[in-house]
Amino acid sequence: MNRTVVIVLCVVVGITALLLLGKKASKPKASADPAKQNVSGSQEPSGADPAIGSLAPEFSLKSVPDGKTVTLSSLRGKAVVVNFWATWCGPCKIEMPWLVDLQKKYGDQGLQIVGITKDDSNEDTIAKFTKKMGVNYTILVGDQKVQDLYGGVGGLPTSFFVNRSGKVVHEIIGLDSESKFEDAIKQALL
Amino acid sequence: MRFHRLILLVVSAGLLSSALVCVTKAQEQEPVAPKPRVFVDFVAANNIVVSPGHSAPVQFTFHVQDPYHINSSQPLTEELIPTQLHFSLPPEVAFGKLQYPAGKLMSFPFDPSTKLSVYSGDFAIKGIVLAPGQASSGIYTIHGELKYQACDNNACYPPKKLPFTFNVRVGSGGKSVPKARPTRTSPHIHN
Numbered sequence: 057m058n059r060t061v062v063i064v065l066c067v068v069v070g071i072t073a074l075l076l077l078g079k080k081a082s083k084p085k086a087s088a089d090p091a092k093q094n095v096s097g098s099q100e101p102s103g104a105d106p107a108i109g110s111l112a113p114e115f116s117l118k119s120v121p122d123g124k125t126v127t128l129s130s131l132r133g134k135a136v137v138v139n140f141w142a143t144w145c146g147p148c149k150i151e152m153p154w155l156v157d158l159q160k161k162y163g164d165q166g167l168q169i170v171g172i173t174k175d176d177s178n179e180d181t182i183a184k185f186t187k188k189m190g191v192n193y194t195i196l197v198g199d200q201k202v203q204d205l206y207g208g209v210g211g212l213p214t215s216f217f218v219n220r221s222g223k224v225v226h227e228i229i230g231l232d233s234e235s236k237f238e239d240a241i242k243q244a245l246l
Numbered sequence: 247m248r249f250h251r252l253i254l255l256v257v258s259a260g261l262l263s264s265a266l267v268c269v270t271k272a273q274e275q276e277p278v279a280p281k282p283r284v285f286v287d288f289v290a291a292n293n294i295v296v297s298p299g300h301s302a303p304v305q306f307t308f309h310v311q312d313p314y315h316i317n318s319s320q321p322l323t324e325e326l327i328p329t330q331l332h333f334s335l336p337p338e339v340a341f342g343k344l345q346y347p348a349g350k351l352m353s354f355p356f357d358p359s360t361k362l363s364v365y366s367g368d369f370a371i372k373g374i375v376l377a378p379g380q381a382s383s384g385i386y387t388i389h390g391e392l393k394y395q396a397c398d399n400n401a402c403y404p405p406k407k408l409p410f411t412f413n414v415r416v417g418s419g420g421k422s423v424p425k426a427r428p429t430r431t432s433p434h435i436h437n
Contacts (some may be wrong), residue, residue: 144327147356147403174404185325208281211401216331230400231356 088245094229105227107136112138112218115206117172117196119168121183125168126196129224135162135244136218137169140198143177143185145212147231152189154234156237158241159193165245166220172202174212217244247266256271274346285396285403288410289368295401295415301342306331306412307370308392314403322363326404327395338381339414342374355399375414383417394429415432420429 106112116127129137139155141148154198159169172192173182178195186195203209206216210229217240226240289307296302310316317326331344347370349363392408 094323122280142326142402142404144405146326146354146360146362146397146400150356176405213401232400 067235080188084212093227093232104206106216106225107226108224111222112136112226113202115202116194116206117198117202119185120173120179120195120197128170128192131168131170132222133220134166134168135220136167137167137241137244138216138218139169140174140203140206140209140212140214141171141173142212143182144175148213149189151213151231151237152191154237156190156192158238159235160239163243165207167241167245172198174198174203174209176236180237215240217241219244219246254281264393283403284311285406286310286316286392286394286408287393288390288408291412294375294413295417296339296375296377298377298381298383298416299417301376303372304341304375305370305372306390306410307368308365308370310366312367313398314396315352315354315362315366315398316396318363318365320349321361322361324361328391329365329392329394332391332393334391336388338377338385339386339388340376340378340382340417342376342427344371344373354397375418377414383414384415385414386414387411388414389422 076146095185112128114128116125118124119126128138137155137158141149141151155169155171158176159167159182171186173195175182177185182195182197206214213228214229215237216224219225228236228240232237287309289309290309292303292305294302294304313319316329319328319330321328324356331346333341335341347365349365351361352364352366355360388410388411390410392403392410394408395405396403
């Protein structure tokens with residue numbers, strides 16, 4: 057009888073251990089971070105997006121139209137919006153006037169919006185486009201390396217909100233409302 | 247007593263096996279790597295048979311997955327990237343000018359005041375395939391590539407290329423060559 061009890065106990069412990077292991081393995085890995093808004097409804101995993109609270113990946117890119125090299129670290133102390141966009145992206149065109157207004161409104165408080173283009177167009181085309189759109193913030197020519205550092209940037213627009221310490225505090229994928237954008241900027245300016 | 251112990255052992259073994267299967271399945275469900283997003287599928291090409299020195303109609307059907315749309319071949323603004331079909335052709339096959347369908351004029355939530363010329367759902371691109379008079383009979387596998395740029399209601403995605411293949415049988419069964427001639431006679435790439 058004692059032997060039977062030992063066998064039953066072993067089986068119960070074994071099954072419990074296996075079930076716990078199974079539950080752990082089946083847990084979804086994607087975080088449900090409220091600071092990450094995916095407006096596009098995309099189901100595709102965004103890869104290794106910079107995590108909320110982590111340091112925003114450093115970049116060194118050429119600006120348009122003046123050709124100066126801009127690094128993220130040179131903007132430390134400011135709240136930075138890293139906004140990925142392209143000339144062929146309709147929703148990006150809708151967002152641009154908001155960014156112009158927000159740069160005007162919060163520039164004095166230390167906001168710097170940085171538009172990183174994901175375009176294959178030449179720099180003249182990009183410069184003409186941004187002039188037509190009345191862009192008053194920094195425009196940089198992106199490359200694959202910076203896209204990879206920011207999780208691949210599958211959908212446009214995608215914006216990362218970086219606080220004065222260089223940490224990502226919010227992310228918006230796809231077009232959202234101007235008010236949500238402003239809220240995220242205020243959070244970065246804190 | 248021994249009989250009871252035997253039953254207990256069999257039931258325990260069964261439970262352990264089930265638990266092991268659960269663990270294995272759970273581990274299988276773990277995401278390994280993100281699959282690349284697919285916006286457009288190649289549905290079909292018609293059965294293409296063309297006699298040497300003759301031509302035959304051809305139609306390629308594609309499907310744009312919901313909820314996406316892609317620009318038509320003639321988007322309404324210069325910044326937008328048009329949908330284009332290209333082929334790598336052997337010397338035995340040429341294409342006449344392709345006929346792209348007209349885009350649907352639609353507006354989207356990101357800009358309700360502006361209409362865009364887009365394809366969504368199924369769309370077909372038509373054309374004429376030609377075989378030169380000296381073309382050898384046989385089945386030729388042609389590589390095609392659809393270039394497009396997709397968006398949904400809130401975001402746009404980088405331009406993509408959809409490669410696909412189809413067969414052209416050069417032999418009996420083709421129609422007479424129409425007056426229309428291929429716009430380009432390059433044996434490799436054709437717009």
